[in-house]
Amino acid sequence: MARRPSALTREAIVDAATALFAERGYAATGVRDIAAAASTDPALVIRHFGSKELLFLDTMRFSLQEHPIFDAPLEALPHRLVEFVVDLEEPQRGVVVALVGARSEPAIAERLHEIHEQDFVAPLLDRLHGEGAELRARLAAVLVAGLIYGLWVVGDERLLAAGRDELVDRYTALLRPLLLST
Amino acid sequence: MARRPSALTREAIVDAATALFAERGYAATGVRDIAAAASTDPALVIRHFGSKELLFLDTMRFSLQEHPIFDAPLEALPHRLVEFVVDLEEPQRGVVVALVGARSEPAIAERLHEIHEQDFVAPLLDRLHGEGAELRARLAAVLVAGLIYGLWVVGDERLLAAGRDELVDRYTALLRPLLLST
DNA sequence: GTCTATAGCGAGATAGAC
DNA sequence: GTCTATCTCGCTATAGAC
Numbered sequence: 334m335a336r337r338p339s340a341l342t343r344e345a346i347v348d349a350a351t352a353l354f355a356e357r358g359y360a361a362t363g364v365r366d367i368a369a370a371a372s373t374d375p376a377l378v379i380r381h382f383g384s385k386e387l388l389f390l391d392t393m394r395f396s397l398q399e400h401p402i403f404d405a406p407l408e409a410l411p412h413r414l415v416e417f418v419v420d421l422e423e424p425q426r427g428v429v430v431a432l433v434g435a436r437s438e439p440a441i442a443e444r445l446h447e448i449h450e451q452d453f454v455a456p457l458l459d460r461l462h463g464e465g466a467e468l469r470a471r472l473a474a475v476l477v478a479g480l481i482y483g484l485w486v487v488g489d490e491r492l493l494a495a496g497r498d499e500l501v502d503r504y505t506a507l508l509r510p511l512l513l514s515t
Numbered sequence: 516m517a518r519r520p521s522a523l524t525r526e527a528i529v530d531a532a533t534a535l536f537a538e539r540g541y542a543a544t545g546v547r548d549i550a551a552a553a554s555t556d557p558a559l560v561i562r563h564f565g566s567k568e569l570l571f572l573d574t575m576r577f578s579l580q581e582h583p584i585f586d587a588p589l590e591a592l593p594h595r596l597v598e599f600v601v602d603l604e605e606p607q608r609g610v611v612v613a614l615v616g617a618r619s620e621p622a623i624a625e626r627l628h629e630i631h632e633q634d635f636v637a638p639l640l641d642r643l644h645g646e647g648a649e650l651r652a653r654l655a656a657v658l659v660a661g662l663i664y665g666l667w668v669v670g671d672e673r674l675l676a677a678g679r680d681e682l683v684d685r686y687t688a689l690l691r692p693l694l695l696s697t
Numbered sequence: 698g699t700c701t702a703t704a705g706c707g708a709g710a711t712a713g714a715c
Numbered sequence: 716g717t718c719t720a721t722c723t724c725g726c727t728a729t730a731g732a733c
Contacts, residue, residue, distance in 0.1 A: 339698060358619035360542050364727065374700055379728055433668060436616050437540035442670070450668045468677045471665075472685055478669065479661015483653075487631045487660065488614060488624070495650045503654055507689060521716055546709060556718055561710055 342382050345371040350378075351392045355427025359389055359435035368474040376389055389435070390444060392430050397452040415501050418480045419493075426485050433486055453477060461512065473511045480504055525563050527553040532560075533574045539610025541571055541617035571617070572626060575610050579634040589642055593690040597683050601675075608667050615668055635659060643694070655693045658666045662686055 349370035353362045364385050368375045382388035397403070397417075407415045432448070435441040453474040461470050483489050492500055531552035535544045546567050550557045564570035578584070584595045603611075614630070617623040635656040643652050665671050674682055 342698085361619045365725095375727080376700065376729075377698085380698090386726065430618075432731085434616055434619050436612075436668065437543045446670055449671060451663075454671070458588070465677070467673070468681070468685065471671060471674050472689070475661050475665035475671070475674065476658065476689065477661075478664055479657050479659075482660055482664045482668075483631075483657035486618065486664075488628055489631060489636070489653060489657070491649070492653050492657065495647070503650065507654070507658065507693065511689065524716085546706085547707095557709080558711075558718065558720095559716085562716090567709065 336450070342371070342373055342377060346373065346378055346381060346388075350388050351424050351428075354389055354393055354431050356472055358431050359441070360439070376409070386438060386440065389431075390440060393432055393441075393444070395425060395428050395432075395448050395452060395457065403456045407512060410460065411512055412505045414477055414503045415480065415508060418477055419484070419497060419501055419504075421481070421485070429481060430485055449474065449478065457512070469511055473508060476508055476511065486492040524553070524555055524559060528555065528560055528563060528570075529574055532570050533606050533610075536575055536613050537606040540613050541620070541623070566621065567600055568620060571613075572622060573627070573659045575614055575623075576603055577610050577614070577634060579629050579638065585638045585642070589694065592642065594693050595681070597662065597686045597690060600659055601666070601679060601683055601686075603663070603667070611663060612622055612667055614680070615664075631656065631660065655690060658690055658693065665693060 346367060350362075350367045353366055353370060364375045364378050367388070368378050371378075378388065379385075382391060402413045402417055403410070430446075432441060432445045435478060436445055454470055457468060457470040457473050483492060528549060532544075532549045535548055535552060546560050547559045549570070550560050553560075560570065561567075564573060582599060584599055585592070587595045611630075614623060614627045618627055636652055639650060639652040639655050666674060
């Protein structure tokens, strides 16, 4: 294969790292694996990103900014949130799982905490007001996180046995009172 | 220190491994660390348990059989379950977190799945009947697991800011309709 | 910028004396 | 049963030729 210009090599490394970290996790993915998948070599990977951990933190991002979930009226929000989780696809699904799995690295634990805070708690807190709004936002975030945990971390596949729509409806019914009442 | 007879050494290894795995996780705990904490040496650890992974699986057990939670009448069950999770102490708390963190080892992922199935889903399923009982049991298990995840994996300490009792009451209110209605 | 070769470390696991 | 010494392997990261 022809030599790539630098920007393309860097991009290939990012793509390979994202896919491999998401698929196998932090510990099980070596710098060698990433280099091979990007058709380059381990030295370049370190040269571009400094270390495996920095590369991990650079690629394992999770942002809800791109999804217009929180634009929905409050009435529709529970359904939208649950749908988002149930329909979550790779690599986003793997990103969360990989971050959870590498939680024993302090910097990675911090990232996981940040994501929970910034992408789940904070947007919910924006939409809730009055007495106990913060607790309700945090409870709702935990509820949503629980579904992620059940589906993608523990891997309870039978949750989907009754059908995707049924699961979405039932879980929405659990979340709704938390967001719509005081 | 005097030399221990075998049974005591084995017990010391189990105690040390339980504490260290629960505190630091699988990857961050070495066989050497365990041996040192048990006042013995790495060779004995392997000799007694075969490998680090087998030792992990031997020590990281989580059983709800000892807790009489599921003896409670159905009406009281939601409150009991939530209380149990919120009041979870070491090393049980660390066991769950360590299992989640080492999920990239297939045998450990399987154990995590087993625990979810046997200690949460199955006892709930025993208590529920009628149409959709299985889905309700699985939803309830996810709800409970979500609280474990939020409190002990992600580490949202502010959930407890309003007070332990308030958290228990609010989360119980979320779980109750799932277990008590059709 | 790129790649070959390897340094340096730490891990889990083992051999064999006592 | 116990422990010292060591083996072997895999990893990240680096040095240096091109």
